[in-house]
Amino acid sequence: MNIATLPTVSSDNLRDAILNHLAYSFGKTPEAAQTEDWRMALSFAIRDRMVEAWFAATRRTYEAGAKRVYYLSMEFLIGRLLEDGIVNLRLADQARAALTDLGLDYDAVLADEPDAALGNGGLGRLAACFLESLSTLSCPAMGYGIRYEHGLFRQSFQGGRQVESPETWLLQRHAWEFERPEARYRIGFGGEVREDRGRSVWTPSEQVDAEAFDTPIAGWQGKWVNTLRLWSAKAVAPFDLDSFNRGDFAAAAAPEALARTISRVLYPDDTTEQGKELRLKQEFFFTAAALRDILRRFDSEYDDLSQLPAKVAIQLNDTHPAIAGPELVRLLHDERGLPFDRAMEIAQGCLNYTNHTLLPEALESWHEGVFGKLLPRHLQIVDRIDDAHGKAHPSRSFSMRADSQVKMGELSFVMANRVNGVSALHTGLMKETVFAELHALHPDKIVNETNGVTPRRWLLSCNPRLSNLVTDTIGDGWVDDLERLKELESHVDDAGWRDRFAAAKRDNKADLSNWLAETQGVSVDPEAMFDIQIKRMHEYKRQHLNILEAIAHWQEIKDDPNAGWTPRIKIFAGKAAPGYFFAKDIIRLINDVARVVNADTATRDKLQVAFLPNYNVTLAERLIPAADLSEQISTAGKEASGTGNMKFALNGAPTVGTLDGANVEIREHVGADNFFLFGMTAPEVTERRMLDGHARAAIEADPRLARALDAIRDGTFSPDDPDRYAGIIENLAGHDYFLVCSDFTDYWRAQREVDAAYADPARWAGMAALNTARSGWFSSDRTIRGYMSDIWGAASL
Ligand code: 475
Numbered sequence: 001m002n003i004a005t006l007p008t009v010s011s012d013n014l015r016d017a018i019l020n021h022l023a024y025s026f027g028k029t030p031e032a033a034q035t036e037d038w039r040m041a042l043s044f045a046i047r048d049r050m051v052e053a054w055f056a057a058t059r060r061t062y063e064a065g066a067k068r069v070y071y072l073s074m075e076f077l078i079g080r081l082l083e084d085g086i087v088n089l090r091l092a093d094q095a096r097a098a099l100t101d102l103g104l105d106y107d108a109v110l111a112d113e114p115d116a117a118l119g120n121g122g123l124g125r126l127a128a129c130f131l132e133s134l135s136t137l138s139c140p141a142m143g144y145g146i147r148y149e150h151g152l153f154r155q156s157f158q159g160g161r162q163v164e165s166p167e168t169w170l171l172q173r174h175a176w177e178f179e180r181p182e183a184r185y186r187i188g189f190g191g192e193v194r195e196d197r198g199r200s201v202w203t204p205s206e207q208v209d210a211e212a213f214d215t216p217i218a219g220w221q222g223k224w225v226n227t228l229r230l231w232s233a234k235a236v237a238p239f240d241l242d243s244f245n246r247g248d249f250a251a252a253a254a255p256e257a258l259a260r261t262i263s264r265v266l267y268p269d270d271t272t273e274q275g276k277e278l279r280l281k282q283e284f285f286f287t288a289a290a291l292r293d294i295l296r297r298f299d300s301e302y303d304d305l306s307q308l309p310a311k312v313a314i315q316l317n318d319t320h321p322a323i324a325g326p327e328l329v330r331l332l333h334d335e336r337g338l339p340f341d342r343a344m345e346i347a348q349g350c351l352n353y354t355n356h357t358l359l360p361e362a363l364e365s366w367h368e369g370v371f372g373k374l375l376p377r378h379l380q381i382v383d384r385i386d387d388a389h390g391k392a393h394p395s396r397s398f399s400m401r402a403d404s405q406v407k408m409g410e411l412s413f414v415m416a417n418r419v420n421g422v423s424a425l426h427t428g429l430m431k432e433t434v435f436a437e438l439h440a441l442h443p444d445k446i447v448n449e450t451n452g453v454t455p456r457r458w459l460l461s462c463n464p465r466l467s468n469l470v471t472d473t474i475g476d477g478w479v480d481d482l483e484r485l486k487e488l489e490s491h492v493d494d495a496g497w498r499d500r501f502a503a504a505k506r507d508n509k510a511d512l513s514n515w516l517a518e519t520q521g522v523s524v525d526p527e528a529m530f531d532i533q534i535k536r537m538h539e540y541k542r543q544h545l546n547i548l549e550a551i552a553h554w555q556e557i558k559d560d561p562n563a564g565w566t567p568r569i570k571i572f573a574g575k576a577a578p579g580y581f582f583a584k585d586i587i588r589l590i591n592d593v594a595r596v597v598n599a600d601t602a603t604r605d606k607l608q609v610a611f612l613p614n615y616n617v618t619l620a621e622r623l624i625p626a627a628d629l630s631e632q633i634s635t636a637g638k639e640a641s642g643t644g645n646m647k648f649a650l651n652g653a654p655t656v657g658t659l660d661g662a663n664v665e666i667r668e669h670v671g672a673d674n675f676f677l678f679g680m681t682a683p684e685v686t687e688r689r690m691l692d693g694h695a696r697a698a699i700e701a702d703p704r705l706a707r708a709l710d711a712i713r714d715g716t717f718s719p720d721d722p723d724r725y726a727g728i729i730e731n732l733a734g735h736d737y738f739l740v741c742s743d744f745t746d747y748w749r750a751q752r753e754v755d756a757a758y759a760d761p762a763r764w765a766g767m768a769a770l771n772t773a774r775s776g777w778f779s780s781d782r783t784i785r786g787y788m789s790d791i792w793g794a795a796s797l
Contacts, residue, residue, distance in 0.1 A: 038109050042095065060797050071127065071315045079116060082113050084132070087461040115616045133452075150167050187289060202376065207236050224797075240255060358426070382411060420448060423642075429682065458646075462624065483776035484776065532623055543574070543586050570610070624647050670771050674771055678749065698736075
């Protein structure tokens with residue numbers, strides 16, 4: 001059902017288009033053009049090829065009267081867009097040829113693009129994969145979020161410590177957005193509510209405008225293009241002329257400054273909640289603008305609001321846009337005059353909520369003082385929603401308004417038609433723990449949609465060597481039908497094919513090792529095992545378990561350097577929330593251990609440690625294709641799903657991991673023989689925590705663990721400041737909430753099994769290849785099909 005057949009494009013056509021843009025869009029001659037000019041000209045030439053399909057998709061959606069999907073998310077971690085566009089339009093060969101023809105380095109031009117780091121981690125990257133899959137599946141959809149001026153902070157190290165600096169992606173020119181000055185909505189905050197002839201009228205005390213910026217998102221082969229619409233805050237009146245004329249220039253600029261703070265920075269918190277008023281303002285700002293936009297589009301086609309649930313599906317990416325519930329009720333009841341119950345019913349027919357974490361500290365809740373001051377009418381509406389739910393379920397023991405709070409999880413659950421978890425384990429735990437009572441009242445509401453990743457970015461584009469081998473072997477049907485990777489299985493026993501698979505990995509590793517040498521001053525042997533843990537820094541993700549094992553491993557190598565150790569390089573990358581001091585200490589510890597271990601001439605051909613700064617999507621695209629081993633070692637029950645775990649498996653890196661999140665399903669798919677399992681299960685974790693002194697007992701039972709902790713304690717890695725890690729030691733030997741000590745012994749065992757398997761290259765290549773061949777189910781195309789049928793009732797056009 002291709003609605004647009006793309007004209008074929010030769011490298012000559014593309015070269016002419018680039019030169020044309022260089023001259024007429026950027027006013028440069030080839031002689032004067034800088035890399036950034038070429039990058040912009042190439043981006044415009046590629047973008048031009050999306051526009052026809054973009055218009056056609058919109059036309060087609062109107063003609064079909066199709067239901068539209070709206071994905072509301074505080075974060076879209078989209079990374080670079082140029083290569084993604086080139087790959088999806090299947091113009092990689094032509095683009096490379098055109099640039100080479102112009103005497104340019106294709107890779108250097110692509111590398112000039114800054115990452116759009118408009119997200120923290122998994123939740124934001126999932127939203128980006130979903131947008132791409134929605135387009136690939138030609139599902140009429142739109143993403144709504146915030147056009148942050150500054151994305152996630154830039155990370156560097158000083159003396160091993162994380163230092164944050166502002167990220168400035170918009171200081172370079174950005175090729176992908178279309179400003180829409182006409183799509184502008186006035187958003188109010190504060191003020192008061194008065195009753196006027198039976199109607200509630202909210203008069204805000206402060207207002208800003210939300211202005212739209214649209215980015216086209218092309219699916220595979222560019223047949224369908226959806227829109228990511230990001231809102232930027234603008235002052236209602238940019239300038240206070242009275243103040244200016246009085247000579248008070250600061251006051252004159254105040255409205256502008258105030259407005260801009262709203263879309264200025266992305267909150268750098270992953271799975272911790274801050275409870276800051278500005279955050280609530282951001283949430284309401286983009287959600288309210290999105291709802292107004294959705295209703296405007298609906299009004300342009302239909303005149304009966306009861307049709308809304310049939311034509312509009314809204315997905316709330318976690319509770320961050322949860323204010324959509326009360327705001328939609330307000331629009332329908334206060335502004336459109338529908339009875340309250342009817343307004344609530346229609347809103348409930350449109351809204352759905354995805355939960356991404358069960359960590360109690362991450363469940364949003366606002367004090368009613370803050371909430372009511374900023375959104376007085378919404379507080380009244382939440383109370384009415386809560387009352388209505390309480391009346392309908394008199395036996396319930398909770399309230400979304402308990403303890404003077406507004407509980408966004410409960411609110412989202414009640415206002416949603418469907419609520420979903422992101423892996424089978426996580427969805428089960430939602431039913432048993434956080435949402436147990438709501439689940440009992442609404443047994444059909446919770447569904448599972450296990451996460452996935454887009455194979456276009458996470459295999460085809462980031463790993464050309466492996467994707468070429470796959471396409472040579474089974475054709476290119478896998479790109480939008482990833483389960484076809486299964487067809488590789490019959491080749492895994494063929495030693496010649498396996499060698500080609502191993503060669504692709506080896507070459508990727510050689511590239512990475514050259515890059516490490518050139519840019520990070522780290523020199524590693526590409527034959528060593530590349531053992532990688534990349535993700536946000538968090539105690540539950542247990543980077544400290546990994547580094548403890550590395551310390552014990554180093555000590556054991558020193559005891560007997562000639563014992564036939566399997567050479568390894570342990571690579572870490574990830575950012576810690578600026579206020580999360582424990583996580584920052586773990587970064588520093590890893591850097592300290594790296595310094596000492598890498599300087600040890602007796603061991604460094606067996607073990608090295610590196611922490612790479614400023615983890616982002618682009619670094620992930622570089623590391624994952626070169627990984628041998630994927631570290632997914634969270635405390636069972638804590639990682640909702642994980643998506644990095646899927647990317648590694650897809651790229652032929654077996655996992656060492658716990659039975660947590662989607663690891664469980666990965667292991668089922670790739671087979672227990674091709675997955676290094678260790679650690680307690682979620683129920684065992686719960687039980688162990690109740691056991692007094694579990695950490696001390698674990699340390700006493702394992703001399704390796706005791707010795708590794710001793711080395712940290714005695715200042716082996718911080719000789720100038722032996723007490724530097726007293727906090728970490730105290731935590732681990734004390735209450736050890738995340739059970740690092742209790743899982744250490746089994747982790748060590750699993751790692752030695754990894755060593756043995758890696759030492760047998762044929763065996764390892766077989767395991768790695770089976771990971772690729774059996775990862776097809778983890779495509780975000782499969783996930784989105786699930787949302788379309790189980791949650792949205794939306795169809796592919
Ligand atoms: C889970 N982020 C992963 C991924 O489903 C899962 C929270 C508060 C404020 C800002 N960001 C957050 C998250 O909660 C988050 O990223 N959760 C992650 O969602 C996609 O795969 O297990 O930790």
